[in-house]
Amino acid sequence: MSSELTAPGTGPAGAAPTLSEVAKRAGVSSITVSRVVRMPDLVAPETRARVERAMRDLGYVPNLVAGALASARTNSVGVLVPTIANSIFADTVQGLSDKLEPLGFSVILAQSRYDAAREDRMLAALLSRRPEAIIMVGSPATEEGSRLLRNARIPIVETWDLPANPIDAVAGFDNYKAGVAVAKHLVAQGRKQLAFIGGDDPRGTRRWFGFRDEALASGLAEPRRLILDRKDSGSVAAHARLPGVDAVFAANDAHAIGFMSGLRKAGLLRDGPASAQPVAVIGLGDLEMGQLISPTLSTISVHGDAIGRTAATLTLERGGERRVDLGFELVLRDSG
């Protein structure tokens, strides 16, 4: 234990050592130390060894804050998601961070909680850290947010959607088409009374429009739409609010599974195939869980991690195609 009072560690005394302290100890100039850290090949082996020794002795940890200011490169990207808990967006964050971390980029994470004002605040907060790119789920909710991003002059990747007029780059899929695909499938199955349950966020709403338009185009009555709070276990009770419905598209798998749980209580769930289900249920997201429950969940599968990795790539390469449609897949199992 050292005699310093500085809590909580017990390492080298006093403030964190700087480049020039290392330089002094190694008997070189600070730029040489900087080179040992960043471009070791440019330094003679003996000098390098001496510097490395000094760094180890002092427990030197480079200060990237200072480095970033001097070089105008922060090696960081800002990531904005509605929410990270219990959310498929976690896959996207994982995907992009797996791609970016090995390259020396750090991820600065912010959550908007589906709140436009908070989104704007978080965007401003992110930008004030001068990230080299911003990756966000969806598009800015306000004109102000949009302006901030445009003025930042860095790559901006919008994900989980395919906006018509993106700020810069896009990695997502067509939520409208996903709704269409589900409606088509249910119609082909002979379902008549469709309903949609989910949030009224932009992407959920686009799914709803696709779903509704296709149902109408097929000559069905307009589907019911039940807007649920996030984290609403209300999906469990949703069935009671949808009398007569024989097919449901849930905007995400969690809602779908909750809805199925309600169906089970009502005696309307079978362990057999889709054709045996009094009420068909299709989710979106393809949670692993969907394959483990009974009946297994039919769902729109979306590759959240691929969205993240693609977004990371779009962040790094400024040329080339700036709009990547990663598509989706209707995965049919036993629920509908």
Add this chain to the structure above:
Amino acid sequence: MSSELTAPGTGPAGAAPTLSEVAKRAGVSSITVSRVVRMPDLVAPETRARVERAMRDLGYVPNLVAGALASARTNSVGVLVPTIANSIFADTVQGLSDKLEPLGFSVILAQSRYDAAREDRMLAALLSRRPEAIIMVGSPATEEGSRLLRNARIPIVETWDLPANPIDAVAGFDNYKAGVAVAKHLVAQGRKQLAFIGGDDPRGTRRWFGFRDEALASGLAEPRRLILDRKDSGSVAAHARLPGVDAVFAANDAHAIGFMSGLRKAGLLRDGPASAQPVAVIGLGDLEMGQLISPTLSTISVHGDAIGRTAATLTLERGGERRVDLGFELVLRDSG
């Protein structure tokens, strides 16, 4: 579209405006602009209005990189988790970020992927950004990681566990006791052949020890232990590898649900209460999903978001109790 070639935005031309450009435009010194941003009360209303006007005109976004260097405060915290996708740790990240973001702190997120070398690299990367605290799941896997953290002289919060010799602060629960509690319950239920399925990470292993020790202390044979890869859907097939077992503790709910899915295929799952189950299953984490499936999942409930919020608090207040046991709860439903 402006005439600038700078992609991708079309905002004010050229590089991002600086404090002193705003100052020049408003006819004040730069420190006054700085005050308008950080301590507006110290600036006369008219001056403030003039400066705010200039900031808006120029689209000024403060540069926190420079500010951090000058003030030696980055207003950021480093967060290290094993993984964020499909993971209960996302709750913790959400909890701490909900607490820290309103205070102006940013979250720098890194993932170790349960890899000690990567963990050390990520810790070094985090520290080089000079966060004002580090919050991590578990404890450093290596001596090197531990040293780095001790030398950093910032609050360090270890979570999801209660290490005997923490570096600084702790917000978690006793994984050993969780294992004990599950074993006790299963023994009381009259189960004889226990088994544990899950990973061999430090926390999973502590759960296993508690589970095993209690089983042995109750006079049962040593439980089987099946080590599964993460993301192993192997949990589905686990039952086949555990002949004769009548009670299983899964280190997390995902494994528990997968295992139940295997039981169902084997005809060993009932829709009735725990007493009717040929094989009792207890999970850990209390995923919402566990209440939606049938039979409902008995589980050790842990408040991931409370862990995150508590960790955030420990980060901000350096005095007071540095060890918070958030406990756990054995939630009994129908699976065991």
Add this chain to the structure above:
DNA sequence: TCACCTCATGTTAGCGCTAACATGAAACAA
């Protein structure tokens, strides 16, 4: 011999901001 490389290292200036200390005007008390 000289011009001209290459290589290893150094010098200088400055990134954009803030801490700490100054300044000067106005207000007020004795």
Add this chain to the structure above:
DNA sequence: TTGTTTCATGTTAGCGCTAACATGAGGTGA
């Protein structure tokens, strides 16, 4: 009047690093 306080604003220096440009030693070719 003079000193003292308060308030609004300014000046100066420097945070720790890196870009850009020296410098000087040693080698190379004609």
